[in-house]
Amino acid sequence: MSLGIVMLVHDALDRAEQLVRHWATHGCPVVIHVDDCVTGKDYTDFVAAMSDLDNVRFCERRHCEWGRWSLVAASQTASELMLKAFPEVRHIMLASGSCLPLRPVSEMLAYLGHRPQTDFIESVTTEDVPWTIGGLDIERFTLRFPFSWKRHRRLFDRYVEIQRRLGFKRSIPEGIVPHLGSQWWCLTRKTLSAILKDPNRLEYDRYFKRVWIPDESYYQTLARRHSNRIESRSLTLSKFDFQGKPHIFYDDHLQLLRRSDCFVARKAWRHADKLYESFLSDKHEVLTGAEPNPGKIDRIFTKAIERRTKGRSGLYMPSRFPREGYEGNVTAARYTVLEGFSELFDDFESWLSDTVSARVHGHIFAEDKVHFAGSATNFFGALSDSATLRDYNAKSFLTNLIWSTRGERQCFQFGPRDNQDVSWVMAKDPNARIYVVSGAWAVKLFHSNEDFSDIRREAARLQKIESDHLTALRSSFARARTHVWSLADFVLNPAEPLQAVVDDIGPRTATRLTSLPKMKPLQGFGQFLQDLKNQGMHPYLMGDFPAGHDLVPTTRIQRKPYLVK
Template sequence: MSLGFIMLVHTAFDRAEQVARYWASNGCPVVIHVDGKVRPARFRAFRDQFRDDPMIRFSRRTRVEWGKWSLVRATQFAAERLLADFPDVRHVFLASGSCLPLRPVSELRDYLDAHPETDFIESVTTEQVTWTVDGLEAERFTLRFPFSWRKQRKLFDAYVRFQRRFGLRRRIPEGVSPHLGSQWWCLTRRTLSSILSAPDRASMDAYFAKVWIPDESYFQSLARRYSTQIESRSLTLSKFDVQGKPHVFYDDHQPLLERSDCFVARKIWPRADRLYEVFLDDTRLANRGAEPNPGKIDRVFSKANERRGQGRPGLYSQARFPSPGLENGLTCARYNIFSGFDFLFDGFEPWLARRIGGRIHGHLYAPERAEFAGGETLMNGCLSDSAALRDYRPTQFLTNLLWSTRGERQSFFIGPHDAQDVVPFVTSDPNATIAAVTGAWAVPLLTSNLGFDAIKAEAARLQRVELAFLKELKSPGLAARVHVWPLADFVAQPTEKLQNVLSEITGPSPRRLTDLPPMRDLTGFRDFLLRLRDGGVKPQVMGDLALFPTKTDGGAKHGSV
């Protein structure tokens, strides 16, 4: 009997029972501390299940709170009983009720037999700590913490600031070198007994009781006083995310856990039936002699933490939105926005689809509905064409559409008739390519059956909207690729200008544009604009009016194709 286990249990009692019986059946005594917050009836039912097993005992209970001295006190209670009841134990292994052995107990015993005087406990000085998240390092030993970090966070932070401001400090006891490390250790009997029976234990306990998160520093610091040989590492695999919370292992993590070669892992999901079935089976293939090496899987966890902290580009959690400027990419893929072309050309959408491929939508932000490609009413990701749903979060509508259709480039049209809330977002997005012919919205008005007063009012409204759109295209935060031409400049050389846009979208091609969809008749367009001007609506976005044909010109004078 060279190895004993301490288990700190507060939930998932069925799994804790499985693991405790596994260790006991392999000749290892187990002392269990059950959180004092567990109801007496539940505790008695759990304890009574072990009446027939002399290798499993229970320690005195205390109510445990995260980050408080009670967690160390619970460990002390269990350690004292283990050392008193089982004098043959040489190494004491601290585990939790959510821990799971990854290798047979015989391998762990052989490993410790090869290191009979070694204490396995992560123990590093405060200057060397690199893993704390939103935590205190050296100050946890010199400040006072009367308030709970979890339950009284505002008071906790305020009192820390108060102590810093007025220079209030606690004195570190003589002979104590502050060290930090993982709570999960494996200590020799000699070292653990020395800590628990030290003549100055009362003063040490009183000091560490006021240290923040003492379970990460009490044994880690005091082991340095008594140990003759420390390996500053834990034999328990325990990984943490970017918020300092432990990673939870599920059934599909089995290959990862096996690759680590660690003896124990924390924290296992209680319903991971396959993990408990596989790792509590001593007939599985042994891995004798392998050195525990969690570094083998560090890359996987680093990648997971990176993804946890940054997310995937363009994917937004429905539970929490990132703060502005902290997104990992506004969108997940390149996309194109065209403005004015469908007013100027007949059949521009099918022509564009043949040229650049992908999916060509109509006006996604039209007032009545989102005009999905092919007249669809429901898109990938269950995106509805409902204008009300779209306008509730217009930017998320676009990001969800791009995410749900990734792998296929999306294009859509926007104009001054459409909702404009998404414009600041797309102009700040490097994935967006925006091509706009300003003033093209006036072409349909030329042949409109509306009265002239109604046309003037509509022209004034659309021009105001387009001027705001142009202002966004010139904003300091512009990141989109932008091509903007006044209508007069575009109709003078449409082929060349469209060629530049398509080359940017699809890449340079030796084939030049030789055909364009038919342009709408602009005969009399100049006269129409002059009439608007004389009626009080000055055309500002169409360019040089002299470039447009009049009724007497006998036809549209636009560039050849």
Template sequence: MSFGVVILVHNALDRAAQVIRHWASAGCPVVVHVDRAVRRARFERFREDLEDLSDRVLFCARHRCEWGGWGIVAATQSGAELLLERFPGLGHVYLASGSCVPLRPVAELDAYLAARPRTDFIESARVTQVPWTVGGLSEERFTLRFPFSWKRRRWLFDRYVALQRRLGVRRSLPAGFEPYMGSQWWCLSAATLRAILSDPQRPEIDRYFRRVWIPDESYFQSLARRWSTHIESRSLTMCKFDFQGKPHLFYDDHLPLLRRSGCFVARKIWPRAQAIYDEMATGGHPADEAAPSPARIDRVFAEATERRVRGRSGLYMQSRLPNPGWENGFTAAPYGVLEGFAELQDGFTEWFARASGATVHGHIFAPERVEFADGATVWRGAMSDSAALRDHQGPRFLTNLIWNGRGARQVFQFGPRDSQRVSWDIAKDPNARIGVISGAWAVPLFRSGRPAARLCDLAARLQQVEADHLAALRSPQAKARIRVWTLAEFLEAPAEALALMLSDIAPGRAGPPPAPPAMVPLDGLGRFLQEMRNLGMHPYLTGDIPIEPPAPRRPAPRPYLVRPHA
């Protein structure tokens, strides 16, 4: 066998033993490092389980391997030194973890490395030229000191970083040293690895890296640039990371994807992914091509990241509730909001449902209850008509309504009497199609028969609420399709306004709409509004409605011709 394996084991020792046996049975010498955090009794049982492979499986000195700390580098050094010392004829050394599983036959990897005896497979890139770092520490990981554990002493870690930034602390790099970064999982030629481990500056470089942040991603990556004659800046181990810099965990249902990648080894494999471990035990899946091709599955991971980061438009759940403004679309589908129409025409809701083919609700944000379509008390998705439940999270109630009803266009009534929690949300939502008859709140007051003097305060409150709502609709942040008529404008041409709203909410609807319902009686509305003005309440949002309705015009006389006598 032309290569040996250094394996770093932290947990799932039973699976790690299975992987070690696989490497060893294929003829690979293996050096195992077990994290010192593993209890000694458990470690001894683990070592005893592999005692029958003592000619090819060795155990090196143990170090405590804490994420982001020097221990992982020290463990790798110990394992590599022992492997090169006991098996001096190796051509390459492959670094893996206990959760790294070979996907292809080990003989294929052996042939691949034997054909490239001087090539070092290690991801190595300048810090300033890659976007990999997550968490705000890029070049600073080399210029600041990190004596505190990020996981166990996070408060001290953050405060010490902030203090060094405030004081302008900047560590000097060892002479002639340039830092590089890349994946921890590499396969180096024995010659390059020996040169790294015997570097004349190693004591100084090791002291420096003991206070570097996540040194296992930069120590060998930097020194390989100094000693290698031919670097392939890529890892032979497939390890995919999500947008937060955390490695993807592979399960049994990922097995076809892993096969398609053609990679020799993959990590991290879930310890209970029995199908993946079974395939490894049978020798792995031979690949069509010698070289691994992880780019074949990059699109799948890109789509998965897109789905995880952006989600589906208008879908919210406990496991994925994005920060405000981070949504991939506030709602799932276009919907309509009608304000003031139902107050002016009896039977408007039923007529609009027939004319548009949409599901038309009443005032779903009414203070008493949610007025679902057809008077339902529970709607799709087990949505209750309880106003208290709705108002606990008004915007989420709206998004759930649109998501659950996305098979048909959803339309609902809205007005100044309703809860205004979603006023800005619908204004900023590109899916919203909003039609407003401003001042229509005056019609129910007029038809109540109560004297204007007793309604002035209520009218003033409704008008102020509607004015604030209109300010949201007219703001630069508004992205909805919005049409606004004053009450006076609508009364002049109601058919035109209704046709425009139908074209917005139900575009492409075939056939002429049914005849609209009749207007409610409005005789005396102008006088009612004038009485409010006389009492000091100015209903400016209604527009200019005359006190007396204009007299009906007499039809013009038909012209006639007078023929002169001959």
């Protein structure tokens, strides 16, 4: 015999019995520590069920708690019994009652037989681990932690805060350098005996009793003191999520676990019948000789954590609604927002639809209804043109529109007359491409026949709304790609902004524009703005429109220069 198993059990005793029998019947002695929280009857029944196995022992029981010294003390007691009762054991592995063997025991024995002097324990310094949380990296060794993090969280946090304020620091015992790592190790008899029989053990135990999560640092630190050869990795596949909780393996992880080539996996769900039947059966014994390689499945775990924390960009649903500000991209794909273009040009949506490969809508956030492309009353994603339904949750309307049309670029018009609930949503969305002709909303007022006092009042209201919208687009929180032209600058040279819009969306045929949409007449617009000023309203978003004469737009399309040889 060359491998002994120290097993910590606290629940699922039926599954623990299966695991013990699997190890014991394949030549591996087992010493079991059963948590004191298990009732006396269940413990007695469990011991009786193991009575037919002569290489199984039970050690003294104690109550164990996560992150506390009791877990280390339990493993010490069980390890001491293992070393005393089974002198032929050369490697000792620490496991739990949910650690499932993934490969034949004979293959693991052969693997360890070729490495008789090697200790397998993850052991790295605090500077080298990325998973310490809450600032407690080196502090877990220099502060005291008499309170349970799980049961007395407020006392724990308060006591840490007091020690930080007072500048309290514990001295680390001479001769050791704190290391961290997975609690699931496989040590040689020589190293484990040296740790348990160290002449300074009382001092080390006293020190680590007040370290935070000592089961992840006690053996990891002392192994560095006594081992001749350390492989800083665990033979047990143990994956954790972003909260530090272990991943649980279910029946549908069967092929994933086989691909890992690891010897043991923690932790298997107690009701995963398919996993236990497959891996605890002798029928599948195929000696591969492969090196354990959890990295082969790390990509899947990384993707799972990212999916759990961020979800899928632009997907909102009752079962997985992301936290505000943590959802990554707000929407699922790029889209284009055009502000002021339909106010300046006649039939602009039709012209743009003929020019680019995209779905061009009207004002989908208009006050009266949703102006879908082609005047549709319903659209993908069961979206209705009802303004009431849309305004119930304008953000969800936008994200649903983009999610339901992935693969097709969506373009829509927007302006100060529309519902502004999505103003900041679009501004903070990296998928948004927003093109603004500021002040273009005044063109509709210019062509209206309303009373001028009403026009002045409406112009002031719309300008205030657009000014707030531009503030959002220019905010340090904005992530949308934005281009803003004043109305005066746009009118002087409309070809370049239109070309920029077409180039971003993607042209249908030619790479350069061959025609421009028809611009609405603006004769007398400068005087109209001057009249607004005379009435006490300052139209500053339109740019510099002279009152005495009209701006003449450039209708000639700029051509790229070329060289003739």
